[in-house]
Amino acid sequence: MTETRFTRDHEWVRLDGDVATVGITAHAQEALGDVVFxxxxxxxxxxxxxxxxxxxxxxxxxxxxxxxxxxxxTEVNEAIVEDPSLVNADPTEAGWFFRISGVDASALDEMMDQAEYDAFVAESA
Amino acid sequence: MADDLRTTPLAALHRELGARMVAFAGYSMPVQYDFSGEMARRCRGGVLAEHLHCRNRAALFDVSHMGQALVSGTGAAAALEALVPGDILGLKPGRQRYSLLMADDGGILDDLMIANLGDGSFSVVVNAARKEADFAYLRTRLPADVTLTPQPDRGLLALQGPHAGAVLARLCPGAGAMRFMAVAAMPVEGIACVISRSGYTGEDGFEISVAAGETENLARILLHEPEVAPAGLGARDSLRLEAGLCLYGHDIDATTNPVEAGLTWAIGKRRKMEWDFAGGATVRAALHDGPRRVRVGIRANGRAPAREGTEIIAPNGAVVGAITSGGFGPSVGAPVAMGYVPPGLAVDGTPIALLVRGKALPAHVAPLPFQPHRYLR
Structure with a gap:
């Protein structure tokens, strides 16, 4: 599995082969507040x-x-539908949203790494 | 955040408590808190936790943005009656009443609390976003011998929840004996206050008017009590929605009349004989002919919250109304909403659909309030 990459829309992406796992960042859940749906x-x-x-x-x-x-x-995380608070409690592991297969790995090249994302968040604060 | 926002006397305290501030009605106000230290042990913070803290213990809200004013003069009660449908002449000293500031066409200009302070004057508390307009309207319409005195130099705190009575009785013994909608001027730990047993959460509690310069002292005294945690505007909104209470500018406005808003109970018995208040003829006709639409409670059958503006679809597929307040109800544990539907659909259990993100989601008309009121009557 590759290192986690981040988008300007505050999603995180991890690639395993051609399957990307996607969720929202810790910063995103923090800004949203209590997730209810x-x-x-x-x-x-x-x-x-x-x-x-x-x-x-x-x-x-x-x-x-x-x-x-x-x-x-190809896969969605029904656990967060059943218990939306998982998105707040564990956004980058148990609180993942969905998996996309057939992904072109180079698509992640332009996304931010952790340090770049942290700087992006600090800048937009 | 824009620099031209007004602040309440608790601005520094909110920062200290970890508030997330938002612009609301021209004020910088706390929407929710990220607590630390002792307060974090009492309440996790965030809208859900603050909401539940109010339902289970006691929450302190800063509502100093609201408009406070005194109406005084020999004919004050009669003068107010010309503009509101409530029985103000019959409002006894030390009693408060919920009422509506009416336009001549029967629309609602604001909702407000009116209290008889017993010294010949009445206090009014109006919505923050409406206060300038309300005070201008009152000045235009009150007779020359009745004086409106805005009180921008006063703060307003709301202490709400099942433990609010025990907390305030500890600091102000006289408050413990007050019943719902009682009003009294009493000191709290030596600070002069005007206390009413009322609120906007559906819970027992108090609204406490206090000099601006003493507001932070009073808030700190109340927060020193172990049952109390601050709560922001987010929890205030979800609490009042569960309690089925109207939010001006959303559930009621200048285009709604009291009958369709389900506020006929706010029209005094004597007032219904005479209809001698602004818009009275229109309201009388709406009551006689029946309203064209009715404010109802709405429960989604699923878990997707429907927000304000969501279209309401009748069983025949026609769009018949819209949600005026909607969101997740933390105590109900499900989405709750209010909106307007034609009278024929305003029956509990009537199946309807809500158009959320292009999908018609099944829902039904439900009784209000969603959460039973627990006022100390």
Whole structure:
């Protein structure tokens, strides 16, 4: 599995072969507040890079989660649908959202690494 | 955050407590807190935890942004009655009443609390976003011998929750004997306050008016009590929504009349004989003919919250109304909402659908409040 990469929409991506696991960052869940509802894409759905394909709602507002890479949704994390607070408690492990297969690994090259993302968050604060 | 926002007397305390500040009605206000130290042991912080702390123990809200004013003069009660549908002439000293500031066309200009302070004057508490407009309207409409005196030099704190009574009785013994909607001027630990047993959460509790310069002292005294944790505007909104209480500008506004808003109970019995308040004829007609639409509670059958503006779809597929307040109800443990539907659909259990992100999600009309009121009557 590759190192975790980050998008400007505050998603994280980890690649294992051609399968990308996607979730929202610790900073994103912190900013959203208590997550109370998650809507995930249907498995088998083909998604384009940057396509809105999941929804995360906190007590305050609803936000889209975007596919950071193109491919096909092959797996979704039903655990966060059952218990949305997992997204707050463990955003980068148990709180993952969905997996996309058929991913072109080079798509991750332009994404931020942890240090770059931390700087990006600090800058936009 | 814009520099032109106004601040309340608790601005420094909010920062110290870890508040996330947002712009609300021209004020910088705490929406929720990230607590540390002793306060973090009492309450995890965040909208959910602050909401539940209020339902289970006692929460302290800064509502100093709201508009406070005195209406005084010999004819003050009668003058107020010309603009509100409540029985103000019959409001006894030391009693408070929820009422509506009415426009001549029967629309609602604001909702407000009116209290008879017993010294010939009445206090009014109005919404922050409406206070300038309300005070201008009152000045225009009150007769020359009735004086409106805004009190921008006063803060307002709300202490709400099942433990609020025990907490305040400890610091102000007289407060313990007050019942729902009682008002009294009493010191709290030596600080002069005007206390009402009322609130906006559905819980027992108090709203405490205090000089701006003493507001932080009073807040610190209240927060010293182990049951109390601060709560922000986020929890205030979810608490009032579960309690089925209207938020001005959302559930009611200048285009809604009291009958369709389900606020007919706020029209005094005597007032319903005479209809001699602004907009009275229109309200009387709405009551006689029946409203065109009705504010109802709405529960989604699934778990997706429906927010304000969400379209309401009747069983025949027609869009018949919209959600005016909606979100997740932390005590209910599910999404809750209020909105307007035609009278024929305003029956508990009526199946409807809510158009959320392009999908018609099944829902039903549900009784209000979602969370039973626990006022000390």
């Amino acid at each position: 998650v809507e995930l894409p249907d498995t088998g759905r083909a998604v384009g890079d940057g396509e809105a394909c999941a929804v995360v709602e906190s007590v305050k507002a609803a936000s889209d989660v975007f596919a950071p890479v193109a491919g096909t949704v």
